[in-house]
Amino acid sequence: MSNAKYKRYLKQSIPFGIIWLVFAVVYTFLEFGILGDSKYYPSTGNLYDFKSSFIHSCIAGFLSGFIQGWIELVWLRKLFINRALWVKVVVKSIFYVSFILIVLIIFSLLANSRLLKLGLFDPLVIRSLYVFMQEFSFWSVVIYLGLISFVALLFSEIREYVGMGVLYNFLLGKYHKPKQEIRIFMFLDMKASTTIAESIGHKQYFKLIKKYYADMTDAILETEGEIYQYVGDEIVVSWPERKGIQHNNCIRCFKKIKDAFEKNKQEYILEFGIAPDFKAGYHIGEVTIGEIGNIKKDIIYTGDILNTTARIQATCNTYKTKVLISEKLLLKLSKEKDFTHTKIGELELRGKKELVQLHSISF
Structure with a gap:
């Protein structure tokens, strides 16, 4: 253990x-x-x-x-x-x-x-x-x-x-009134998911997705991440600023997920005939957090950072890279990095004058 x-x-x-x-x-x-x-x-x-x-x-x-x-x-x-x-x-x-x-x-x-x-x-x-x-x-x-x-x-x-964090937040009433926090987000998405679903069938695809998410769990927990949402084949993980930056937890999370999938690659090939691959986008910014709903309560985040992170992740396809991170977040990470980065381009956001500087990550 x-x-x-x-x-x-x-x-x-x-x-x-x-x-x-x-x-x-x-x-x-x-x-x-x-x-x-x-x-x-x-x-x-x-x-x-x-x-x-x-x-x-x-x-x-x-x-x-x-x-x-x-x-x-x-x-x-x-x-x-x-x-x-x-x-x-x-x-x-x-x-x-x-x-x-x-x-x-x-x-x-x-x-x-x-x-x-x-x-x-x-x-x-x-x-x-x-x-x-x-x-x-x-x-x-x-x-x-x-x-x-x-x-x-x-x-x-x-x-x-x-979810452990969600339950404790509900019990303690932490977000009964909306609060603003600086948080790090990682949007991680399976590559070619539509093609995979069509090739193996939707029932098998659901089993694959279940195993796919299960194999990420240890990596997320070990780096103190919080699972915000599962959206089809996409998972959104969040960290409070301090926890995400500490020991480069947010980036180590992707590395640990990558290692877990490399270790289990043969299991996927034997069971599903393919080994899934994925891409991720990272950004940091201010969000408003609060409880919503009457019949079904939930804790949600709102803010431009969510749309921006989703756009960063989608841009991975443009630059043919697995991981893209905003320069704003990169500058906050530890100087003793266990990864390398390369400035790769810029992201223009609608209604925003300032461009988001993007870096690719490799381990």
Whole structure:
């Protein structure tokens, strides 16, 4: 696993931990409200202390959530990537509840063995577990933990469908009122897409597009890009100015996508009979960002930069090059470049006096 992917999984697992932590806090206060000044748990007779319960529940809650997030991101998500949402939620929920049940049984056996000072599989220890499993308190814990894992899982699935950045922006209300930002855009388009669709058929073409976008995902995430739109065979990726310029992330994104497709070239040829190629245009400028819609909400960008970037990308055909970047963006990138550039021409925009200076990029 690459270092960048490890960091991404780490970052994406934290929200699972936070969800479990919130539920753990709620649980300890509900428990305190029920038990009050009682010194013992009624069902087990074990000592009860609010402070100790609060600390242990919070630590256990966060760690449990983090582990669930890690399992989900590293393993389970890949297994169910092509399944319907309801299948994912139901089957994964069953898995997590079963896992919780097994963990509770193991911990109960260990606790009883320690308290009774007997072997783990001593008949008296097993009997104590059996009695505990007949108590409502045991199953209430299982149900509550199952509910937490379901909520965390649902949050994860929604985040995957709408996009991590978009979901957080909606939850935090970041763009409830329109804001202006300087952002970098990359418009990336498949070459000869119409010809490809006609040659392999639209059903196969859809499968190709699905794989095409999937193979870009790691490159975009590893360079901190945000997918703004899928438009047919075109993908629009955006970066806040600082993130896009840092480590030349915006340009490295194209390089990583290019490397991924070179690595998977034979897979495309075997499955579809062709290996797709693509071109990209880059520009930087000010956009207005805000929420729109009543029935279906979305976060959109408006500004001349979007039209300009689209025009830059379309101009790749004119100069027979894969990547074109505006000089305005190029001047902001790091001097220690891992790419070379050549001034290749100018782009005249309707209604604009100033020409956009264009450079081609090669790696």
